[in-house]
Amino acid sequence: MTPDLIVLADTIHTLDDKPDNGSRSAIQAVAVSDGLIAAVGTREDAQQWRKPGTRVVDLGGATLTPGLVDCHIHPVFGLDLTIGCDLSGASTLADVRALLRAESAGPASANPASRNDGGWLRAWGLNPNAFGPVPLHRSVIDEVSGDRPAMIRLFDGHSALANTRALELAGIGGRVEFDQSAEVVCDADGVPTGMLLEAAAIELVQRHIPKESFEERKTRLGNLLRDFARSGLTGGHVMDHDEESTALFQALEADGELPLRLRSAPWCMPGTGVAEWKELARTVGTGGRRWSIEAIKLFVDGTVDNGTAWLYEPDLYGQSIAPFWPRPEEYTAAVRYFASRGIPTATHAIGDAGVEHVLDALESLRGVVPSDVLRQTVHRIEHIETVPDQLVERFQHAGVVASMQPTHCTHYSVADQSDSWSTRLGKVRADRAWRCRDLREAGVTVGIGSDWPIAPYEPLPIIADAQLRRRSGHPEQEPIAPAQALTALQALEGYTSHAAHAAGLWDVSGSITVGKRADFTAFERDPLTTAPDELAASGVVGTFVDGEIQFMLERLA
Template sequence: MNPDLILLADTVHTLDGTPEPVQAVAVEDGLIAAVGSRTDATDWRTAGTQVLDLGAATLTPGLVDSHIHPVLGLDMTGGRDLSGARTLTEVRQLLHAEAAAAAPGGWVRGWGLDPNLFGSSRVHREAVDDVVAGRPTLIRLFDGHSALASVRALELAGVTGPRVFEQAAEVVCDDDGVPTGLLLEAAAVDLVERHAPTEPFATRKSRLAELLRRFARSGLTGGHVMDLGAGSLELYRALENDGDLPLRLRCAAWCMPGSGETEWAELAMMLREGGRRWSVDAIKLFVDGTIDNGTAWLFEPDSYGQSTAPFWPRPQEYAEAVRYFAGRGIPTATHAIGDAGVAHVLDALESLPSSTPATVHRVEHIESIPDNLIKRFARLDVVASMQPTHCTHYSRADHSDNWSTRLGRERADRAWRCQDLRKEGVTLALGSDWPIAPFEPLPIMADARLRRRAGQPDESPIGPGQALTALQALEGYTSHAARAAGLFHSTGSISVGKRADVTAFERDPLTADPDDLAGSNILGTVVDGDIQFMLDRVE
């Protein structure tokens, strides 16, 4: 052995069942070459070995966010950040300032708008039309599945009334057929989005590079990218050519309603694309939208009589798409939030022929489901991919929020059943769904344990019986994230022969108080045995 790098730390959690205390990890040619004690490390070292002693730090397998949208997020986070606004008046003030700063005739953009701020009133462009001085305006709501357009933006897009789509999208209109400005799901949002100015490639590349550096500094060594929008391949190639891709990205291309075998074959061909640290490895599908907008798929309507329809108007075509990809050994990930939506995904997977090649299939989000579906995940060996902060940031223990009000108490009490899934032996991958929620993994791991927002001890926990243990939360970002990608043979634990992807913590994620963990530092990350960043004080 001739290691390139030796990492030393007082605590190393290998997550592979190694019984002896480990305090040293040797890396050679991008792989883990040995694990052992500090004494062992003295025998491994050669003249060319870099030794990095992190003292009281804790090392774990590299953290992986199992659901992010880096490139799509560039578009969704344009303009003024409204996610911190606590009242509609504050939103209006922020948009007024954004309009004042815009170029003459320029578009006003915003993102992160919380529909809870409208209270019992409908989401309507009247809330913004008078503060943007007649400028075209497009505001993304926090769920990423809807937007609010000003009257001028609707005029430029030629949107004057209802539209018919291949997917369950909607241009929401009043009783007179006049658009309210609320656009539900991608096809409706795109009617306006395509008329907004686009960023130059160089600007997008620079923004993406900075975003990925922030990902790395938060402790992430990888991410499961749940989109492959326009320009994604070119951006990833350009960043990697520049040596500016500090984490691994595993991408899933979208398969949408209205497509057939011709389009599916083209998507399957995309799985040949990739580089050293990025690849197209899966297909992303949707069976519903969101509860907050009334576009989820529920067995029973929500309190407004909504969320009764699937995203695929002919849901059997979704099952045919899954059968097409699964039959070719291609992993799938399906967005399913409502109980009927989740059930339909499981039905489709259960109907696959016995000759179907073994591969990983997963369901994304899973916000409210009954007991029988929990057991079906386990029986079918389907991965659950969930985002704890969707629960802690956007719902409330007293059920006074929009999400809970729409569902009613019984279904709201079945919120984000993380612990129930783990008890059944289901692989549970955790993530952020950035830009829908912040991407920093430590607060997310803390929220998964607390069932409330980290750093907010006065908040009541939401479904405290669904809290994860410290180990389960860490596994959700490491070993279970690897299993969710079908990659545990090569990553997800600090084991000899696996990729040398490592995250260094200031505080031990298995013993630290979750509130303290959320506010602590990530000391560094290593990917392929290369140090991506290291805080100055531990270099």
């Protein structure tokens, strides 16, 4: 063995599932050859491995783990969702108005993400809790936008609020019929309120907003991916993909390697059929050096805060009782089409009825899809925000992966259930919030992610929040459904070994094991022994992909 690289660290967590029993010597060294792990051992072993030309990186007191992988991100889609004024910190209606006035009055910024494009006033990250009991209405934007068109994206990515001028430009004067469960919300007189629910409705306005140049978007995406790497990520499961995504990834790779691996899943939407599904299937397996299309993303419902989730019983306002696919049997047919071809699916399902329908669809594959194909194909459900006991039990029997985002709970709901999400659901359903621990205890693979830009992407605070069931750095907050807290190991596994299982990649990634990819994350503090709040406030020392340094603190480079 002649390794290209040897990485040394005082603590290395391999997460290889091999029992220790106190018999193994302390692992503090990893050798890498041609992008793969060639050996794992002690510092003494490393002295024997080292050859002329071998690079040695000694991380000292840092902790090395398998590379962190975010199981749910939207890097390209997020470029559109993060333009303009950031409203994510607005907690009151007065805050929203003040931020919008400042954005409207200020000069266009040199930063493309915070400027007004083509005269449009834009903002993002709005939490409906800021409006309190006041219904979201275009008048709030009209007050500060004047004659300028304006649109605010809400934090969930499934809704937007447009002002009067924007609706006029889009030719929206009343209700609109869609192939999917989308809505231009109107008042009792049929006049649009400005609220646009789901992608098809939002696109009616979005198409009229001038778009950045390709070079601007490429620059922003490149910066974002480098920020991902600096945060500790070595990979991400991208839950959207289109022709622009392909062009951007190709352009970035033409300039050099992507700093992390990206596994994409284009959307399959209602109103499509076999012809469209065939075209989607043809894209699977295509890609570049560090990105590829490997799955299909579907939606079976929307969000609780919008009233577009799919629940057994209506929410407080009589909403959230309709599926995203008006004919759910067509969703099932789509899943069967892809599953029969060995193509993994990932379905957005938030409400109890939505999750049950996805489980029904996946369980119906038995006897329809050849058993060897079914056994080798990983299917997953994204989000799973409120489900009863019987659905938790069905996950294990169905062999379905749960992909969850702990900060959706800790950032957008509160323990006393006075938030919009909990209020809409009522106590019984709100008490079933994000059942991460119950799913793990049932033996289910639970991958963890951020859903950026819906929530921040930094993995250390997310790992901490998963254990605390409150926002890290805020010890004054009461935990939300604390029985659902993950252990430190379970939270780390959600970003490593379970993330690999969730992608069907356990044979090549997810642990520090000889023969697997040399993707590592180095922590300043040990994520298994550091108090969660302290971990969230600590830093990442470096990341490696294919045994190549993507980010490293200058003092160690």
